[in-house]
Amino acid sequence: MKALVAILLPAALVAVVPSSAAASDCTVLHGGRVFDLEGTLSDEPTHLVIADDPGTVVARYVGEFPGAPGEDGTGTWDGRTCAWIDAAGKQIARGFVDPVSTMGLVEVGMEGGTRHQDPGGAEIVRASFDPAEAYDPSSIVIAAARREGITSVVVHPSGGMVSGLATWVTLAGDTQAEAVAPAPLAMRMGVVTGSRAGGLDALRDLLADVRDYEANRSSYDRNARREYVASKRDLEALIPVVRDRMPVVIGADRAPDIEALLRFAEEQRLRLVIDGGAEAHLLAEELAAADVAVVVRPFVYGAGSFAQIRARRDGTRILAEAGVTILFSARSAHFGRKLRQMAGNAVREGLAHADAMSALTSGVDLAYGTMGQADLKIGAGADLVVWSGDPLEISSRAEHVFIRGEEVSLDGRQEALLERYRTLPGTPVPALTLP
Amino acid sequence: MHPARTLACALLLATLPAPLAAEPPAEDAPVAPARSRAEGAERSHRLVEPPIPAGDPLDVLLVGGTIMTADGHVHAPGWVHLRDGRIAGLGPGRPPDGAAEGARVVDVAGKFVTPGLIDTHSHLGVYPAPHAKAHSDGNEAVAPTTAGVWAENAFWPQDPGLERAVAGGITTLQILPGSANLIGGRGVVLHAVPARGPRAMRFPGAPETVKMACGENPKRVYGQKGGPQTRMGNVYGRRKAFLAAQRYLDEWLRWEEKQGAGDDPKKKKRRKKGPKGGGDDEAPPEWDPALETLAAILAGEVMVQTHCYRADDMLGVLQVAEEFGFEIRSFHHALEAYKIRDILAERQVASSTWADWWGFKMEAYDGIPYNAALLTESGAIAIIHSDSSEGIQRLNQEASKAYWAGVREGIEVTENDALRWITANPAWALGIDDQVGTLSAGKRADVVVWDGHPFSVYTKATWVFVDGRLRWSIDEQPLWSDFELGRGLR
Numbered sequence: 001m002k003a004l005v006a007i008l009l010p011a012a013l014v015a016v017v018p019s020s021a022a023a024s025d026c027t028v029l030h031g032g033r034v035f036d037l038e039g040t041l042s043d044e045p046t047h048l049v050i051a052d053d054p055g056t057v058v059a060r061y062v063g064e065f066p067g068a069p070g071e072d073g074t075g076t077w078d079g080r081t082c083a084w085i086d087a088a089g090k091q092i093a094r095g096f097v098d099p100v101s102t103m104g105l106v107e108v109g110m111e112g113g114t115r116h117q118d119p120g121g122a123e124i125v126r127a128s129f130d131p132a133e134a135y136d137p138s139s140i141v142i143a144a145a146r147r148e149g150i151t152s153v154v155v156h157p158s159g160g161m162v163s164g165l166a167t168w169v170t171l172a173g174d175t176q177a178e179a180v181a182p183a184p185l186a187m188r189m190g191v192v193t194g195s196r197a198g199g200l201d202a203l204r205d206l207l208a209d210v211r212d213y214e215a216n217r218s219s220y221d222r223n224a225r226r227e228y229v230a231s232k233r234d235l236e237a238l239i240p241v242v243r244d245r246m247p248v249v250i251g252a253d254r255a256p257d258i259e260a261l262l263r264f265a266e267e268q269r270l271r272l273v274i275d276g277g278a279e280a281h282l283l284a285e286e287l288a289a290a291d292v293a294v295v296v297r298p299f300v301y302g303a304g305s306f307a308q309i310r311a312r313r314d315g316t317r318i319l320a321e322a323g324v325t326i327l328f329s330a331r332s333a334h335f336g337r338k339l340r341q342m343a344g345n346a347v348r349e350g351l352a353h354a355d356a357m358s359a360l361t362s363g364v365d366l367a368y369g370t371m372g373q374a375d376l377k378i379g380a381g382a383d384l385v386v387w388s389g390d391p392l393e394i395s396s397r398a399e400h401v402f403i404r405g406e407e408v409s410l411d412g413r414q415e416a417l418l419e420r421y422r423t424l425p426g427t428p429v430p431a432l433t434l435p
Numbered sequence: 436m437h438p439a440r441t442l443a444c445a446l447l448l449a450t451l452p453a454p455l456a457a458e459p460p461a462e463d464a465p466v467a468p469a470r471s472r473a474e475g476a477e478r479s480h481r482l483v484e485p486p487i488p489a490g491d492p493l494d495v496l497l498v499g500g501t502i503m504t505a506d507g508h509v510h511a512p513g514w515v516h517l518r519d520g521r522i523a524g525l526g527p528g529r530p531p532d533g534a535a536e537g538a539r540v541v542d543v544a545g546k547f548v549t550p551g552l553i554d555t556h557s558h559l560g561v562y563p564a565p566h567a568k569a570h571s572d573g574n575e576a577v578a579p580t581t582a583g584v585w586a587e588n589a590f591w592p593q594d595p596g597l598e599r600a601v602a603g604g605i606t607t608l609q610i611l612p613g614s615a616n617l618i619g620g621r622g623v624v625l626h627a628v629p630a631r632g633p634r635a636m637r638f639p640g641a642p643e644t645v646k647m648a649c650g651e652n653p654k655r656v657y658g659q660k661g662g663p664q665t666r667m668g669n670v671y672g673r674r675k676a677f678l679a680a681q682r683y684l685d686e687w688l689r690w691e692e693k694q695g696a697g698d699d700p701k702k703k704k705r706r707k708k709g710p711k712g713g714g715d716d717e718a719p720p721e722w723d724p725a726l727e728t729l730a731a732i733l734a735g736e737v738m739v740q741t742h743c744y745r746a747d748d749m750l751g752v753l754q755v756a757e758e759f760g761f762e763i764r765s766f767h768h769a770l771e772a773y774k775i776r777d778i779l780a781e782r783q784v785a786s787s788t789w790a791d792w793w794g795f796k797m798e799a800y801d802g803i804p805y806n807a808a809l810l811t812e813s814g815a816i817a818i819i820h821s822d823s824s825e826g827i828q829r830l831n832q833e834a835s836k837a838y839w840a841g842v843r844e845g846i847e848v849t850e851n852d853a854l855r856w857i858t859a860n861p862a863w864a865l866g867i868d869d870q871v872g873t874l875s876a877g878k879r880a881d882v883v884v885w886d887g888h889p890f891s892v893y894t895k896a897t898w899v900f901v902d903g904r905l906r907w908s909i910d911e912q913p914l915w916s917d918f919e920l921g922r923g924l925r
Contacts, residue, residue, distance in 0.1 A: 109795035110651075141794065193588060298659075299825050302595045302919075303565040309922065334794035337804070344892030390534040394835040394892050397843050418844060421809070424777045 025052035028077050029386060029400075030065060033222060038354070041091060041358030047078050047299035048092065048384070055405030059194065061064030076125040082093065083407075085386065085400060093391050094361040095151025095383035095401065098339055099368070100249070100275055100295050100329040103133040103145060103153045104169060104179075108259060116158035125230040127163030127237035130184060131157045137179045142171050143412025145336035149391060150399040155363065156188050161202060161266050162230075163188040165237065168368075172382070185248040185368045186273065187238065200264050205229055207268050210238040245271040253278035253297070254307035264289055273367050275329075278308035281315035286324035293325035295309040295366035298346040299338075317350035326355070327363045344392035356392060381405060456669075468719060470694070472687050472730070475722035480634075492520035492903030496535040497884060500543030502527075503857040504874040505550050506554035515548055517880040520903040524876050546897060549854060549889055550874050551606025551627075551881030552830050553609055553861035555740070555787045556697040556820035560610055560633065561586050563594035564824055574613035575620060579657050581678045582645070583725030584620035586610045598915035599625045601907045603759040603828040604889075604896045606881035607638055611767075614648035614742040615656040617663070617672045621728055622646050622740060624865050626881075628901055629915045635667040642866040645732055646766075647673070648742040649752050650798045670751055677759040680729030686720045687730070693717070694833040736877050737760075738764040738866050742786075743826050744798035746771035753782070762849050765864040767820065768792075770802035785816035789826070790836035807856055808841020819856040819865055830857045835890035850890070880905075 020156075026214030031045040042062075049059040059077070067077035075084030107114035119126060132155050145153070151171055156165035165184035173179040191199030210227040213235040219225050220232070228235060239248035252258050253276040262283070265272040274280060277294040280287060287294060296316045303309045312318070319326050328346070330338045342358040382405040389396040401408050420426040469475035495517050502513035502525060510527040516535040517523065524534055561573035572589035575581040590610055600608065612619035624641035625633060649669055658664040663672050663806050721890025731737045739756075743749045743766045758765050765785035766772060769820035770793060772779055779786060786806070793802030810817040819834045821827035838853035855872075871881050880903035887894035899907035914925055 020917050044660050067664075107794075108797055111797060122922070152768045165775045262536060288475070299828075302599055304824070306565045306567075309565065309919075335791075337836065341836070341892060345832075348895060369708065392892060394832060394890060413846075414805075417801055417803050420811075421774055424813075426774060 007294040020084040026050065026058070026077060026082035027052075027402070027405075028065075028067065028075050028082045028084045029087045029384070030075070030084065030090060031067070032386060033091040034060075035091065035093040035357050037358065037362050039352075039354035039359075039361070041173045045088065046092075047081065050382040050384070050402055050405045052405045054381065055403075058240055058383070062323070066194055067424070078317045087386055090125070090399065091387045091389060091391060091396075093149070093385055093387060095359060095385050095403065096134040096149045096339055096360040096391075097364040098145075098150055098154050098329050098336065099327045099364045100166075100331055101153035101169075102131075102155060102158075102333045103141055103171070103336070104137065104333070105131050106333040107136070107139055107141070107156055107186065109332075117155070117157050119157075120159065120161075124202075125234050126157065126160045126164045127162045127187065127230065127234040129157055130167065131155055131164060132167035132176070133168060133290070134179045135167075135169055135180055136174060137173055139333070140413040141333045141336070143410060144334070144414060146171055146401050146403075146408055147398060147412070148336045148340060149339065149385040149387065149401065150336050150339060150362075151401065154185060154368065158188070159190070161190060161199065162234070162238070162353060163190055164205065170403060171183060172408055173404070184246075186249050187241050189248055189250045191250070200260060202229075203264070207238070210235050210242050214243065215241050230354075241270065242268070243365070245269070247271045247273050247293075249273045249275050251275045252307075253300075253305070253311075255279040255282075255310060257307070258283050259286070262286055265292065266290065270295050271369070277319070278304070278311035279308040279326075281312055281318040282310060284319050287319065288323040291325075293327060293363070294319055295327045295329050295367075296346070298328070298342050298349070298351075314349040314351075316346040317352075320351055323367045325363055326359045327367055328356075328359055340392050344394070347404075353390075353392065360391075389430040421433060452627045459887055461860035469722045470719050471691055473725065475727065480839065482634050484630075484632050484635050485565055487628060487635050489628070489827075489902075489904050492517070492754065492880065493905060494518045494538045494752075495538045495903075496530065496538040497543045497548055497882075498540060500546040500548050500884070501888075502874060503547060503549045503851070503854055503889070505521060505851065505854045506873040506875060509851070513542065515874060515882065517882060517900060517903045520880055522874060522876055522878050522880050522882070524873055526839060529903040543884055545886075547885040547887065547889055547894075548874070549604070549883050549885065550703050550858040550872055551883055551899065551901065552604040552857045553865070553872065554600070554605055554608040554821050554830060554857075555765060555818055555861045555864050556695050556822045557608045557610055557824075557827055558602070558613065558822070559596045559701055559824060559827065560590035560592065560594045561612065562824075563591045564596045574656075575875075576615040576656050578671050579616050579653050579663055580618045581612075581616050581725070582589070582618045582676065582728035583723070584612065585623065586612045586621060586646070587623040587637075590623065590625070590638065592597040593916045594629050595914075595919050596827070596915040597627060597629075598907075599824070600703070600827045601899050601901075601911075602896060604831060604883040604885070605827055606883070606899065606901045606906075607862075607865070607867070607871060608827070609644060609740070609861075611740060612683070614646070614652045617648060617669060618646060618676055618729065619646040621737075624867065626901055628904075628906060630925075637790070638865075638867055638870075640867070640870065641736040641765050642742050643731060644865065645728055645737050646740050646742065647752070649748045650742075651796055652742070659858055665840050666751070670755060673752075673755050674758070675731065676729055677679070677755070678821065680726055680733050681759065683720070683723065683726040684730040684733055688775070690720055733759055735761060738864065740765050740767055742767045744768050744770045747772040748798070749775060750778070751786070753778070755878045755924070760793075765816075765818065768799075768822070770799050770806060772804045772817075775812045776802075776813040776815045778815050780811070780815035783816065785818055786810055787818040787861070787864065789822070790819060790833040790840070804837060807837040807853075808844075808846040811841075811852045812847045812858075816860050816863065817852075817856050820861070829855060830890060831885075831889040831894070832841050833857075835892075837888065839907050853890070 027050045029048040047065040048062040051058045069075040102117045105117040156166045166182035166186040167184045168340045272292045275295045301311045301313045307425045384402045386400040498514040502510040513527045515525040575584045609624040622644035624638040625636040630636045658851045662668045769786035791804045807817040841848045859872035862868040882900045884898040
């Protein structure tokens with residue numbers, strides 16, 4: 001884990017790493033200040049060299065830089081010509097990750113035909129459902145998210161008691177093959193019955209079946225086992241949950257529900273991530289002790305629902321100070337703009353700025369882990385954002401976004417509309433001329 | 436202006452300035468039907484509860500901070516003097532000798548002072564927290580036109596969201612019915628103060644407002660319930676409603692004219708000869724709460740607030756307004772307002788919009804974060820509203836997001852413009868801009884003191900004054916809502 005994380009933003013890297021990068025396929029970010037993995041901004045101006053291939057930071061210097069700016073946005077590094085970005089006065093951070101998203105799954109919230117995160121139907125166990133198979137890398141939402149410094153998301157299914165698989169998606173590439181990680185990261189669960197307690201009981205039955213199935217596959221295949229509550233494929237999909245501690249993400253806000261989930265996770269030996277946690281601050285010590293991460297709701301304080309009555313303005317701070325891994329999520333395809341605003345508001349209410357920055361970046365690694373089979377490298381490497389200032393401040397903007405070492409466009413359909421209507425009338429489109 | 440409109444307007448405005456305490460009924464005489472529209476309006480606006488006990492307004496001199504007036508001035512440093520519930524004076528530096536004598540002097544160095552924030556679109560109280568089926572009172576979704584219902588009648592003053600809004604600098608808010616209906620009923624403009632009933636919270640002298648809606652919502656709600664099922668049906672439904680209202684208004688105008696003619700011998704004579712005959716004993720037309728609201732729209736007595744997203748839908752609403760001779764004061768949500776901002780600027784129709792909501796339905800697909808900035812650059816009236824118990828807690832940040840999005844794209848917009856999106860412009864859309872919306876001598880002392888620049892994500896409201904009374908303090912936060920008591924929350 002540690003070694004992998006180090007690749008993500010190689011704070012320790014001071015020497016040039018041998019690289020297969022072609023001489024021109026490099027970018028110099030000169031003179032910016034850089035956030036480390038703990039979310040702290042370096043005091044010294046730092047120079048980063050990014051290679052397109054393999055898409056990582058290949059060199060990092062503090063102080064003198066072996067190269068100089070040239071013309072037309074280029075410069076030299078170690079005798080090679082690279083793209084050159086003067087990052088003096090800028091702040092460079094790893095790209096933000098939204099750990100609970102429907103980006104690329106939902107194009108228009110209320111149009112059923114454009115929603116792919118919930119297969120619907122009466123079946124409540126959908127463990128093998130993988131919404132990433134519906135991920136659309138051409139969604140118009142993606143550019144808007146990148147504009148806010150978001151370079152990756154974890155797409156989640158919804159609905160049912162076991163909703164399905166959550167998968168890492170990088171916000172670059174034209175195909176699913178380029179964007180979607182090859183293996184899922186986590187299992188999304190919910191509670192569908194009227195009582196939360198009843199929901200846990202149903203999960204107990206299900207997990208017992210999974211364990212029984214795993215230990216008795218061959219007799220299952222001979223029809224020699226009792227009837228299970230889920231299909232073979234769902235049971236298979238749940239094996240990593242009981243065997244490899246694949247994270248289980250469950251929505252919960254109410255303190256007693258969180259408390260019951262903590263006991264349930266211990267009893268079932270599950271690796272739990274709480275999504276919501278409006279009242280989680282009341283169990284901060286217990287969550288920290290159990291190493292359970294919380295995807296927080298810093299915008300909820302007060303009784304949004306009966307499950308959120310004891311939410312506090314500074315709930316996120318309380319969790320972080322107790323040592324709980326926190327994460328932020330816009331929980332929506334279209335509201336990526338809220339992600340850094342949320343973090344900024346948590347800082348306003350006392351959360352350390354560094355804790356907010358790490359929650360937006362490396363927190364997702366801590367919460368989801370690498371799972372052995374999950375290829376987190378797809379989110380690793382040079383997913384970097386050059387910010388005009390403090391990334392959490394509203395006035396700051398993402399000026400350059402690199403994903404896997406390549407700068408990506410920040411202009412999407414919204415900017416195309418702006419351009420069309422910059423002067424009126426934007427439509428009708430004028431009559432054409434014959435060739 | 437239509438002569439009928441002028442007449443009815445004068446009648447209504449004469450009776451509606453502030454809710455008056457009810458006079459005790461004369462003996463036990465039964466209450467006779469209203470003999471004028473104005474009489475019906477006055478009766479239905481009486482206040483039964485005593486005024487909110489609040490103590491005297493503070494006499495306080497805020498000095499040394501950055502004063503952002505929202506009318507083009509930034510006094511850094513400057514001063515503002517609150518006295519008798521009004522802004523007694525303000526300016527750069529320190530007040531002239533003797534200007535604020537006797538006032539409590541509070542050093543606000545490092546802080547920022549702005550007008551109280553005004554939200555033109557809130558469902559606090561009608562869809563209150565905590566979400567409960569039993570409290571879902573915002574949409575009378577039984578028929579596409581329910582002009583007779585009032586949001587005021589559903590407003591639960593114990594909504595904990597109200598205190599949260601004030602903590603975010605809100606001092607005035609318009610509570611609207613939802614957007615299920617073509618004509619959903621009356622909105623109400625409230626001052627953000629704790630009260631036992633909403634009527635005592637009514638912003639003094641604020642005009643009545645009406646909520647209309649176009650586009651997807653009415654057709655989604657009624658598509659399988661008798662219609663409208665399409666945008667065609669939306670326009671037809673609106674037109675039918677206003678045709679009925681025309682007849683109602685006409686009936687009243689003719690009747691009231693006859694009554695008024697009693698003072699004019701010539702007219703009286705003619706009336707006696709008239710085909711209907713009539714006379715002083717003639718029964719008045721029936722005062723109908725639903726038609727009354729619609730008639731008030733036609734008569735220009737109310738501020739029409741119309742939920743609408745798409746540019747072509749907004750144009751469709753303007754066509755019906757043109758057809759029946761009324762004005763739209765503000766479109767709400769108005770995500771495509773930027774596409775018709777020249778028309779909106781020329782007609783002085785405001786657009787209450789969000790900083791960045793989009794994509795949640797087809798009519799929101801073309802929403803762009805540059806809407807407010809583009810409108811402003813073109814001379815149209817832009818407003819940032821919340822439509823959200825969450826957004827209303829940080830309307831300053833929402834304005835900031837829209838401002839910086841515009842700046843990033845080189846749209847000509849100033850900080851003062853952006854501050855007006857949440858102060859002066861909403862005050863205009865609600866018809867209370869003579870009373871609030873800017874820091875100006877003589878206006879109500881609805882003032883926020885912030886601990887930093889109001890457009891920073893890290894800034895909190897330190898103090899919020901409403902009518903010169905401190906309603907929020909960062910140092911002391913008594914729970915407003917009965918709902919939150921006894922839970923050990925604070």
